[in-house]
Amino acid sequence: MPVLLRRVSALAAVAVLAPPLAAQRNIPATYAITNAKLVPVSAPAIAKGTIVIRDGLITAIGANVAVPADARIIDGTGLTVYPGLFDAYGSIGLGGAAPAGGAAAAGRGGRGGGGGAATAADPRGGSGNTFDDPRGVEPWLSAAEEIKIDEDALDGPRSAGITTALAVPGGGVFQGQSALINLGGASPAAMIVRSNVAQHVAFSAGGRGGGGGGGGYPGSLMGVFAVLRQELLDAQRYRDLKAAYAKNPKNMLRPEFDPGLESLLPALAGTQPVVMIANQQREIERALDLAKEFGLKVVIAGGAESYMVASRLKAENVPVLLSINFPRRTAAAAPDAEPETMRVLHERVDYPKAAGKLAAAGVKFAFWSGGNTTWSDYAVNVQRAVDGGLSADQAVKALTWSPAEIFGVSDRLGSLEVGKIANLTVTKGDVGEKGVRVSQLFVDGRPIALHAPAAGAGGGGRGAGAPPAAARGQDPL
């Protein structure tokens, strides 16, 4: 086990070299939550136990755990401790508006609203003026290089119990590579759990594209698919040319370096997942077909109608990042309005049942906000999924273990296990239950002060999220 050994010794080196957290911030580095219900996810729940975290990692968990002498003790009576919850897709940490790719945006396949869909005035990744210079092709972008610390922006998701989020660059067709971040840390670099987690694709042209032209190529869904195919074909050829040159560089002109095609090679090799936004059944089928054509390891994001394709998703081992921004009627109909279509009526009733159906079919899925920035809705929408047939245990899994697995970090996140990163979400009431409240949050072993999100960043709503006053009252600091 040389790899493991190396990892262990590297870890030991870090432990020795890094100054203790307490020294950095003058805060305790060891905590013990006692008498709490513990939900490790990877093991059965412990009705009453203790969890100890020290210097950013979980050091002990169990019904009978000795509390270290230097630990700050938090009485967890009446509280439940979960692994830190994930928001499995979005733009948290990137400083932009949230992407709109949830069920509410179904049919447009896109994140049009927020993350910066290309416009004629702001062409991204190409001029769009010729076939060989399409817009929206920026696979080389890396979210890890764009992370910003904005405590106000983090208040919302943290108030919903979220400790970890997938930050997706957003915009365009090939959008670039996401980063998995912890929602706390002294620097952007300290927040990053894993960089270049996945390549991201959306099927939205983002411009005017239709009859009049203008806005550049691609301007329609047809053009988007042509761009995707041509780009992937070019990447395949680039890979083959590089391989041929590496084998025998003599008598061959060296292939010209291409940052775009270079960044697609891990996706082509199947070592990096490709997350595609797809909500309606036909969008998901198109995504699966494209993935099959090029041998991509696809992950579906959005997934409003994923339950209609569940057997194929299961057979092809495709996970879903399921938006929990379920549609609902937002306003009374005008007296003279046409009746709503049966499709719309069905979607509002059926989409919240998607998670339960995916679980029953054995499809792996993780939850994300779906671009809803009213973070107090997060718990409410999880509960809607539970009302729709998902068990509370499965809901917890979709917020912890499953996203950790999908993003390749289940060896360090996603469950309460000794040695793992000390991300904890502490609640009053259980996840999936009505009225659950987030009372405390630990990110990388450090307590996070919970605040009401700033007015502009969403807020209000019912008391099912995190009543900030109460949370602050229980703040261990």
Next chain:
Amino acid sequence: MTHSNMRRLSLALSAAFVLAPVLHAQAAKAAGPAPILIRNATVMTVTKGTLQNTDVLLSGGKITNVGKNIAAPAGATIIDGTGKFVMPGIIDPHSHMGLDAINEGSLSVTSMARIRDVINPTNEHIYYALAGGVTTINALHGSANTIGGQNAVLKLKWGRSGAEMLVPDAPPGIKFALGENVTQKNRNAGPQQAGAPPRRYPGTRMGQEEVIRDALMRAKDYKATWDEYKSKSVKDKTLIPPRRDLELEPLVEVLEGKRLVHAHSYLGHEMLMLLQLADEFGFRVQTLQHGLEGYKIADEIAKRGTGLSTFADEWSYKIEAYDAIPYNVAILMRHGVNVTINSDDDGRARRLNIDAAKMIRYGGLTDDEALSVITINGAKQLGIEKHVGSIEVGKDADVGIWNANPLSVYSSIEQTIIDGEVYFDKQKDLAMRDSMAKERAELEKAEANQAPVTRGGRQGGAPGGAAAVPPETH
């Protein structure tokens, strides 16, 4: 039809499209559709005359017998055709129905765009068209640019996926477009306005000819590169293939006669330009689409074996249609052109039988000739006449059963059958309306379908967060 009746109909239809996929998914699990025997009907074969008091047997998805007193196979569904008319499923050679995108209008050459990538099998117009006896459509890219995208020939298998609707043997095609839709003269007039989308070449018909010639010459060069590689790679296995170019690949197929060109065009001289340009490059234009001035150059079209697909009327609806005449179809047919009538419109698609009947009034077509412009002639234009377009033993079981002569305004469809399976049944549609109304009432009671309580309840939901799904793109 009164307004309230229309509303009821559209309600039932919109309800039906939610349930239909379920019904068909269940049907598909059985081992193919049960045989159907239509007894004692008036059978309009189109190619072999109209047969009175005749039976038609559909089994295994094919027409397996046409004649008198056909014995019913075990398990067959028997339909009493007394007083009814059976005709081939209608073929619409120019449609944009059921698509999530129609134009990739950004560039002047978008041969890489494919209609098959954007099929929306849940679009309700598919169901409506079935209610007009249509079974096959040529789903075309729009006419925004000189060389548009690749078409898809679809059977209207309501409830199935887009992939299942594709007609597997249909030769591939591509849209070309000439004239004012491409040049967008009105929008291009005057100086470039600030903020307006940049002008797109070409701005004239001269430019359109140049765009096509340039693209085909590039395709020739591309083909030469590949041909060279193919011949050299026989000896040298280490050669790396040239780049695959999705823009030029389909145009090579055009040059090789493997991809059918369907060219949007109205004026005699612009059609002639394209026919002569195709002569120069050695391929045949498969169809001229619209071609309202086709009558002016009927001999030139006929001698090249090019087809023409036009409107039954639409005279003078735009500048390019000022010289249109009602007798276009008849004149072209008498000059030997394979001519069809198309809808180019989701609404018109379900009245193509009436459009065909107009050709009896204008130009004196026989009944069979009138029916041919919405059936067998379209099959020929799409290269699928071996499978569809007439009632003949061995062809696909695509038929419409009408309550009266379909060339009469008093006729309406009873059943529409594709590959031996019933995809529209008027009696079932009527019967479903009550249960649909109940289903709707149940759905409307659901919590998620209630308008929010504004005081003390839910406030300030996510911006757009709970908005209804946007309407389909047509």
